[in-house]
Amino acid sequence: MDCTVSNYVLGFHPHGVLVAGAFSNFCTYATGFRELYPGLNSYLLMLPVWFRAPFFRDYIMSAGLVPSDKASASYLLQRKGGGNAVVIAVGGAPESLDAHPGTYNVLLAHKKGFIKLAMEHGWLRAIQEKLQGVMGVALPLFHARGIFQYSFGLIPYRKPINTRYMDELSELFDKHKTRYGIAKDTYLNFV
Numbered sequence: 001m002d003c004t005v006s007n008y009v010l011g012f013h014p015h016g017v018l019v020a021g022a023f024s025n026f027c028t029y030a031t032g033f034r035e036l037y038p039g040l041n042s043y044l045l046m047l048p049v050w051f052r053a054p055f056f057r058d059y060i061m062s063a064g065l066v067p068s069d070k071a072s073a074s075y076l077l078q079r080k081g082g083g084n085a086v087v088i089a090v091g092g093a094p095e096s097l098d099a100h101p102g103t104y105n106v107l108l109a110h111k112k113g114f115i116k117l118a119m120e121h122g123w124l125r126a127i128q129e130k131l132q133g134v135m136g137v138a139l140p141l142f143h144a145r146g147i148f149q150y151s152f153g154l155i156p157y158r159k160p161i162n163t164r165y166m167d168e169l170s171e172l173f174d175k176h177k178t179r180y181g182i183a184k185d186t187y188l189n190f191v
Contacts, residue, residue: 003040004083007076009118010042012087013106013169015095019044026087027064042085043076047093068092070117077121088114098191104173104182105189108166115165166190 012022024030026042033042045068051057066072068088076084089095091107098105173188 003037003085004081006082007079007121008040008085009073009077009114009121010085010087011090011114011165013090013095014099014104015089015091015093015107016099017096019046019089019096022087022089023063026085037085039083040085041083042087044087045073045089070113073117074121077117086117090114095191103189104186105191106169107191108169 010026012019012026022044025033026044034040041064043064043066046060046065048067048069050060050065051067066076066086073086073088076086090111091098092111095105095107098107170188177186178184
Protein backbone atom coordinates (compact mmCIF):
# COMPACT_ATOMS: atom_id res chain seq x y z
CA MET A 1 0.00 0.00 0.00
CA ASP A 2 1.43 3.35 -1.06
CA CYS A 3 0.66 5.75 1.79
CA THR A 4 2.30 8.70 0.12
CA VAL A 5 -0.43 9.42 -2.43
CA SER A 6 -2.99 10.82 0.03
CA ASN A 7 -3.28 12.53 3.39
CA TYR A 8 -5.22 10.82 6.18
CA VAL A 9 -7.22 11.50 9.33
CA LEU A 10 -6.73 8.74 11.92
CA GLY A 11 -8.93 8.43 15.00
CA PHE A 12 -7.43 7.09 18.22
CA HIS A 13 -9.33 5.57 21.17
CA PRO A 14 -9.36 5.78 24.13
CA HIS A 15 -7.73 9.06 25.10
CA GLY A 16 -6.53 7.73 28.45
CA VAL A 17 -4.81 9.79 31.10
CA LEU A 18 -1.65 10.78 29.21
CA VAL A 19 -2.37 9.59 25.64
CA ALA A 20 0.66 7.34 26.06
CA GLY A 21 -0.69 4.77 23.60
CA ALA A 22 -1.10 7.32 20.83
CA PHE A 23 2.28 8.84 21.54
CA SER A 24 4.13 5.52 21.48
CA ASN A 25 2.29 4.34 18.35
CA PHE A 26 2.47 7.47 16.23
CA CYS A 27 5.38 9.56 17.55
CA THR A 28 8.07 6.92 18.15
CA TYR A 29 9.46 3.87 16.39
CA ALA A 30 8.36 1.60 19.26
CA THR A 31 5.43 -0.30 17.72
CA GLY A 32 6.33 -0.68 14.05
CA PHE A 33 3.81 1.85 12.68
CA ARG A 34 6.42 3.35 10.34
CA GLU A 35 7.35 -0.08 9.00
CA LEU A 36 3.69 -0.94 8.34
CA TYR A 37 3.08 2.39 6.61
CA PRO A 38 6.37 3.52 5.05
CA GLY A 39 6.44 7.10 3.88
CA LEU A 40 3.51 8.12 6.08
CA ASN A 41 4.36 10.92 8.51
CA SER A 42 2.02 10.94 11.49
CA TYR A 43 1.22 14.04 13.52
CA LEU A 44 -0.54 13.63 16.85
CA LEU A 45 -2.87 16.50 17.75
CA MET A 46 -2.48 17.94 21.26
CA LEU A 47 -4.26 20.70 23.17
CA PRO A 48 -3.01 24.11 21.95
CA VAL A 49 -2.31 25.30 25.51
CA TRP A 50 0.80 23.06 25.63
CA PHE A 51 2.35 24.99 22.73
CA ARG A 52 2.52 28.25 24.69
CA ALA A 53 5.56 27.24 26.76
CA PRO A 54 8.57 28.14 24.55
CA PHE A 55 11.02 25.29 25.17
CA PHE A 56 8.40 22.64 25.83
CA ARG A 57 6.71 23.61 22.55
CA ASP A 58 9.89 22.92 20.60
CA TYR A 59 10.35 19.59 22.36
CA ILE A 60 6.84 18.30 21.60
CA MET A 61 6.90 19.61 18.04
CA SER A 62 10.12 17.68 17.40
CA ALA A 63 8.24 14.52 18.39
CA GLY A 64 5.52 15.15 15.79
CA LEU A 65 2.85 16.79 17.93
CA VAL A 66 0.82 19.71 16.59
CA PRO A 67 -1.93 21.88 18.12
CA SER A 68 -5.39 20.32 17.97
CA ASP A 69 -7.05 23.22 16.22
CA LYS A 70 -8.69 23.07 12.82
CA ALA A 71 -6.12 25.36 11.20
CA SER A 72 -3.17 23.12 12.16
CA ALA A 73 -4.90 19.92 11.05
CA SER A 74 -6.06 21.53 7.80
CA TYR A 75 -2.55 22.75 7.04
CA LEU A 76 -1.22 19.18 7.19
CA LEU A 77 -4.14 17.72 5.24
CA GLN A 78 -3.78 20.29 2.45
CA ARG A 79 -0.12 19.53 1.81
CA LYS A 80 0.42 18.48 -1.77
CA GLY A 81 1.90 15.08 -2.49
CA GLY A 82 0.30 13.22 0.41
CA GLY A 83 2.01 11.12 3.04
CA ASN A 84 0.62 12.95 6.08
CA ALA A 85 -1.59 11.48 8.78
CA VAL A 86 -3.31 13.65 11.36
CA VAL A 87 -3.97 11.55 14.47
CA ILE A 88 -6.85 12.66 16.68
CA ALA A 89 -7.64 11.28 20.13
CA VAL A 90 -11.32 11.58 19.26
CA GLY A 91 -12.76 11.66 22.78
CA GLY A 92 -10.35 14.39 23.80
CA ALA A 93 -9.58 15.42 27.35
CA PRO A 94 -13.17 14.71 28.58
CA GLU A 95 -12.74 11.04 27.60
CA SER A 96 -9.68 10.79 29.83
CA LEU A 97 -11.93 11.45 32.84
CA ASP A 98 -13.81 8.22 32.07
CA ALA A 99 -10.62 6.13 31.91
CA HIS A 100 -11.06 3.53 34.65
CA PRO A 101 -9.64 0.00 34.88
CA GLY A 102 -12.03 -2.56 33.40
CA THR A 103 -14.20 -0.03 31.56
CA TYR A 104 -14.23 0.55 27.83
CA ASN A 105 -15.93 3.90 27.39
CA VAL A 106 -15.55 5.92 24.21
CA LEU A 107 -16.77 9.50 24.23
CA LEU A 108 -18.17 9.95 20.75
CA ALA A 109 -21.75 11.19 20.99
CA HIS A 110 -20.99 14.83 20.19
CA LYS A 111 -17.64 14.34 18.45
CA LYS A 112 -18.22 14.89 14.75
CA GLY A 113 -15.47 17.38 13.95
CA PHE A 114 -12.94 14.73 12.94
CA ILE A 115 -15.38 13.24 10.41
CA LYS A 116 -16.17 16.68 9.00
CA LEU A 117 -12.43 17.39 8.78
CA ALA A 118 -11.86 14.17 6.82
CA MET A 119 -14.74 14.98 4.48
CA GLU A 120 -13.56 18.56 3.90
CA HIS A 121 -10.10 17.39 2.86
CA GLY A 122 -11.10 14.19 1.10
CA TRP A 123 -12.82 13.41 -2.18
CA LEU A 124 -15.64 15.87 -1.58
CA ARG A 125 -13.21 18.76 -1.30
CA ALA A 126 -11.36 17.66 -4.46
CA ILE A 127 -14.63 17.68 -6.44
CA GLN A 128 -15.56 21.12 -5.09
CA GLU A 129 -12.17 22.57 -6.06
CA LYS A 130 -12.41 21.14 -9.60
CA LEU A 131 -15.92 22.57 -10.04
CA GLN A 132 -14.79 25.94 -8.71
CA GLY A 133 -11.95 25.99 -11.24
CA VAL A 134 -14.32 25.24 -14.13
CA MET A 135 -17.31 27.35 -13.06
CA GLY A 136 -15.58 30.07 -11.07
CA VAL A 137 -18.05 29.56 -8.21
CA ALA A 138 -17.68 27.43 -5.09
CA LEU A 139 -20.62 25.02 -4.93
CA PRO A 140 -21.60 23.35 -1.67
CA LEU A 141 -21.78 19.60 -2.30
CA PHE A 142 -23.49 17.26 0.11
CA HIS A 143 -24.92 13.78 0.31
CA ALA A 144 -28.59 13.67 1.28
CA ARG A 145 -31.90 11.88 0.66
CA GLY A 146 -35.23 12.78 -0.88
CA ILE A 147 -38.69 12.86 0.67
CA PHE A 148 -39.99 9.58 -0.80
CA GLN A 149 -36.73 7.89 -1.75
CA TYR A 150 -33.29 7.62 -0.14
CA SER A 151 -30.93 7.75 -3.15
CA PHE A 152 -30.51 11.53 -3.54
CA GLY A 153 -32.09 14.79 -2.49
CA LEU A 154 -31.80 17.73 -0.10
CA ILE A 155 -32.98 16.25 3.20
CA PRO A 156 -30.30 15.07 5.67
CA TYR A 157 -30.19 11.36 6.45
CA ARG A 158 -31.81 10.35 9.73
CA LYS A 159 -28.73 8.48 10.91
CA PRO A 160 -26.11 10.56 12.76
CA ILE A 161 -22.91 11.22 10.81
CA ASN A 162 -20.72 9.09 13.09
CA THR A 163 -22.96 5.98 13.27
CA ARG A 164 -20.93 4.07 10.69
CA TYR A 165 -17.72 4.96 12.52
CA MET A 166 -19.22 3.70 15.78
CA ASP A 167 -20.35 0.44 14.15
CA GLU A 168 -16.91 -0.20 12.64
CA LEU A 169 -15.19 0.65 15.94
CA SER A 170 -17.45 -1.76 17.86
CA GLU A 171 -16.77 -4.50 15.32
CA LEU A 172 -13.02 -3.94 15.60
CA PHE A 173 -13.20 -4.04 19.42
CA ASP A 174 -15.29 -7.24 19.42
CA LYS A 175 -12.97 -8.94 16.95
CA HIS A 176 -9.79 -8.36 18.97
CA LYS A 177 -10.84 -8.04 22.64
CA THR A 178 -10.08 -11.64 23.67
CA ARG A 179 -6.50 -11.32 22.34
CA TYR A 180 -5.90 -8.71 25.04
CA GLY A 181 -7.52 -10.51 27.97
CA ILE A 182 -10.87 -8.75 27.77
CA ALA A 183 -13.84 -10.98 28.51
CA LYS A 184 -15.94 -12.09 25.54
CA ASP A 185 -19.12 -10.64 27.08
CA THR A 186 -17.58 -7.15 27.46
CA TYR A 187 -18.77 -4.45 25.07
CA LEU A 188 -17.61 -1.04 24.01
CA ASN A 189 -19.68 1.77 25.57
CA PHE A 190 -20.32 4.98 23.67
CA VAL A 191 -20.85 7.90 26.01
